[in-house]
Structure formats: C-alpha cells, structure tokens
Amino acid sequence: MEFTRRDTLAMGLGAAVLSMVPFRASAAVDAAVEAFTGGADMAATGIELTAPEIAENGNTVPIAVNAPGATAIMVLAAGNPTPGVVTFKFGPLAGSQSASTRIRLAGTQDVVAIAKMADGSFARAASTVKVTIGGCGG
C-alpha cells in the first residue's frame, strides 16, 4: 500500500489530535462489541493482548492475542475510521487459543481484544499503541 504525502500528513494529524483528546469509544466500536458479546459483562482477566507500546509505523503493527479456553477472539482498533480488525474462531484442532498478525493503526489509539469463552462468558483486554510516523527519509 502506498501512502501519498497527504495520507501520511492526515494520519500524522490524526495521531496528534487523538493524543490530545481522551479516548472515547465510538458508536461503531460499541456496536461491534454489542454484536460480539450481546451486551454481556466482560472479565478483565483471561485474555492477553500483546502490542508494542510505540509502533514505528502504523502501517504494520504486530499484535498477538492469547485466551486459553476461548472459542473466538475479536480485535478492534478503536481509533481507526472503521474499528474492525480481525476475528479468530478456533476449531477443534487449534493447538492453543492464540494467534498473531500485523495490523494498521491510523494514529495513536487503543487496541481492544475480546474473547468469547467456551462457557459463554467474555473477557476483554486493551492496550494503547503510540504510533510514530517518521516524517523523514522518503
């Protein structure tokens, strides 16, 4: 994916604005969570989300999720234009309920992961990733 200077600038500005206002979950995030959990409570333990504190470039940010006993894990990027990132469903031959991937973040924001457990309960973890976009070196 090639970014034009305008895209980069816009992303940089987005980052600046986001880092000044406190994070507010958008309606789209609420809707995605509601669709996944049906509005159930979410435990604060039982899922691990690994993401860098500072990402060198928002275009490729490595993340990992791990929720032993989960049947599915949904990942959201609360500050992206659309919050959906990925949903993993684990089948009978999954060796663990964990996975890693690389994602795009349009600026500094919270990444949220929600696990649906085999017993129907839910767990949530979130992590703030600061996105620095180098403005130099082409």
Add this chain to the structure above:
Amino acid sequence: MKFKALTAAAALLIAMPVMSLAEPDDDHLVINGDLEIVTKTAAPAHMEETGIDTIMSGWHFRADETQQLEMDDFDNPGMIFVDQAIDSWNAVEGSAGKSCASCHDDPSSMEGVRAVYPKWNEAAGEVRTIAMQVNDCRTTRMGAEAWKYDGGDMASMEALISVQSRGMPVNVAIDGPVKAVWDQGKELYYTRTGQLDLSCASCHEQNYGNMIRADHLSQGQINGFPTYRLKNAKLNTVHARFKGCIRDTRAETYKPGSDEFVALELYVASRGNGLSVEGPSVRN
C-alpha cells in the same frame, strides 16, 4: 563550516520531542537461527576523516518489533518478492527466447555479486549497478524490454540476487578505474542542498543516533537493500531511498539510474565495506 550544517539539522532535531534514549542498540542479528550478520564493524580506512570509527547497519536503529521481522525469513515480508523473482528468473522473455536461467542456471550462481556492486564493467567502460547490469542482460542479451529502474520487478530481482550473498562482507572497490566516479559520489554526499541546506552527512554522519521528528537516524547504510519498508509495504531500491531523502531537504532530486545516483551509490556502498550483505532487510 561543519558548524553551519549542524545548526540546520539541529533546528529539525529540536522541533521534535525526545521520546526515548536514542542510542543504536546492541542487539545481535542472526537470521533463521544460523546466519550471522555483521551489523557493526570497524569503519573502512577511507572514512578516517569522518570521525566515524564504527559503521552500523540501519537494523540497529529500528524498534525491536521491526528488527524481529528480519530475523526469520518467514516473518520477513520482503521474502515474498524473492519468491516472485524466482518465477521471473525462470520466465522466457524477449526476442532471443531466453530466461535468466538460460545463461545463469540457478540463482545461486549470483553468490558474491551483491557484495561487490556497484562495480567497473571493462567492456562498457562504466561503473554498473546491479540494476544496470540486469537491464543490460534484458535488452542486449534477451531482446526484452528494460525494467523500470526502481520498479517492482527490478527491486524483486535485486532481492533475489542479494539473498545469494547474505552474510558476506560488502567489499566494493574504490580505486582503479572507479576512482573518478567514487570521488564524484563522495562530493555529492557532502554537498548541502535544498531549502534546509542539508547534505547526506548532516544527517547520517553528524547526527546518526539522534531522533529526527519521530525517526531514529541511522548512518544511511545500503548493505540492507533492497529494503521492505513498513511505510509503503513493498521493496524499496537504493535510488528510491536517495530520492526520498533528498526530497526531504526540499531540494530537486536526481533521477533513479542517473549518473549522479550511480556515483552516490558507489560511495555510500563503500562506507559499508565490512558490513554483511543483509538484503532484503526490513525498515520502518
């Protein structure tokens, strides 16, 4: 005079918030668990007057997450393009009905090539980069069209050729017939350009290790090229990177494949003599 260049760069440096200790790190690059890469070594003799005694790969200046992408060929997205280049290596193209493989057999025949380029070509009487050589084979020997100098096909082929020499020390010649071109490249390296009045040296010699805006400045080495950049998610050639750097000083830039960039490539390559060939590497 050094002082003046420094102040321009310093203005840029002050403009950005200091985020962390910006020293290059001491990590150790081993690819696939067994391929040792020399990423720090004594500077070659010709760099004595630069004040740099240790040359370092750009890998040291990247965040841990970016560094890790290069430590396993499967994790390195640049390797997809190596796969694609194997296909074009074997593809018959052009009026002579030949592929690269027709004359060069397996890509492994390119072992050692990346380490010594740019290099003098006696028959043509010129300094050639790998890209120039590949296009010469395509046009004069295959009867095929030249690839765009810094386009995707060329970058992928350069990656395939580079992989064959990974781990070998960069060792480009700087004297003999290439001396005049090398001198030209050196002069370009120290020429300040653009509204910001900066030379390559202002950033990559006098300020490496510092943060510039949100980017950690390296020595601007090219042992890792072509580089897969997270920024544009594709392989980037040396000349494309030069172009970007010059543009950032708000100056007019030379064209990829121009005599100026070939000379600059030779000079910058020679500042990495002793580092391992590392490409395709991963950068931000």
Add this chain to the structure above:
Amino acid sequence: MASGVKPRVKVPKSAEAGEVVTIKTLISHKMESGQRKDKDGNVIPRSIINRFTCDFNGQNVVDVELFSAISTNPYFEFEATIPEAGDMKFTWYDDDGSVYEESKSIKVG
C-alpha cells in the same frame, strides 16, 4: 483475481501424534482498505482478503475474518494439534471472489 497473489506457509514436515505445532502463513495482497483516494480524489474501492481458514484432514484449526485494518501481505501465526498424518489445507477468500489455496502434508512418527 488480484495480480501477484502468492501464498507462503510454514508447516513442519513431521510431528509426533498429538503434538502442537506452530504454523505461519503469509499471502501477498495489497489489502486495499477502501479508505484511500487516488490522485483525482476518487475513492479506491475496497479489495481485501476477507476470510482465511486452516483445516487439517477436514477438521478446522482456525477460521479468521479479516477487515481492512489487516496490513498489506496478511500474516498469521497460530498453533495446531496434529492427531495423525495428513494434509493441512489453507484457503484465502478475496473480496473479488477469487479463492487461493495451499496444502502441505505432515508425517507422523
């Protein structure tokens, strides 16, 4: 079919029965997000891989739904249990209807 799409998978050639193994997959794909504009200001339509599945001998390992926030050249790493010898099948589904497949056999013992 989007051009230049090439899957890569890393799977061990053999495993012990019941062993948990690590799988890595990567596919070259632009993952055009649908949020970018071209030079003339027109939105470039979304074109991504929207689903990825991995099955072993017909039983599911993971079934992944992808959105446009997955990076160019989508990468996944996960673990699979290998109950017996057989074939691991990988399938990527493109927005444009294309399906890309790859398969690897794993020996046991």
